[in-house]
Amino acid sequence: MSMPVTITMFAIAFIFWPTESWPFDRTEITKISQDVMNEQTISMDVLKKSFSPNKFTLRKGVPVKWVINVRELNECNEAIVIPQYGLEIKLQPGEQIIEFTPTESGMVPWSCWMGMIPGTFIVIDDDESKR
Numbered sequence: 001m002s003m004p005v006t007i008t009m010f011a012i013a014f015i016f017w018p019t020e021s022w023p024f025d026r027t028e029i030t031k032i033s034q035d036v037m038n039e040q041t042i043s044m045d046v047l048k049k050s051f052s053p054n055k056f057t058l059r060k061g062v063p064v065k066w067v068i069n070v071r072e073l074n075e076c077n078e079a080i081v082i083p084q085y086g087l088e089i090k091l092q093p094g095e096q097i098i099e100f101t102p103t104e105s106g107m108v109p110w111s112c113w114m115g116m117i118p119g120t121f122i123v124i125d126d127d128e129s130k131r
């Protein structure tokens, strides 16, 4: 089989290959990597006297999944307030996921509902993190 014939056959196979079954579907690959770029997940344990960790750096404009693992629930830590976002999160034992998108850069303090156990989000511009 001469080279030009082989190339032609491959070209024909490529043209008639059903798009759905083509293993290297470019649109699918692009979609997955965009999803990774377009969300940020943070995890935190709720303990008797602390949130651990209690300081997170977030990228502005990127949806956040805040995985809260409540291990030692009590009257003090049963709710988290984020005044700047107007959020009050009631906690239950076990894992819960809070989703939000920070729209402004800067410091966002939060705490237990009594203000005794503190925490902070540091929201940075996406441009800053690329530099």
Ligand SMILES: [Cu+2]
Binding pocket: 075, 076, 077, 112, 113, 114, 115, 116, 117
């Ligand atoms: Cu408290």
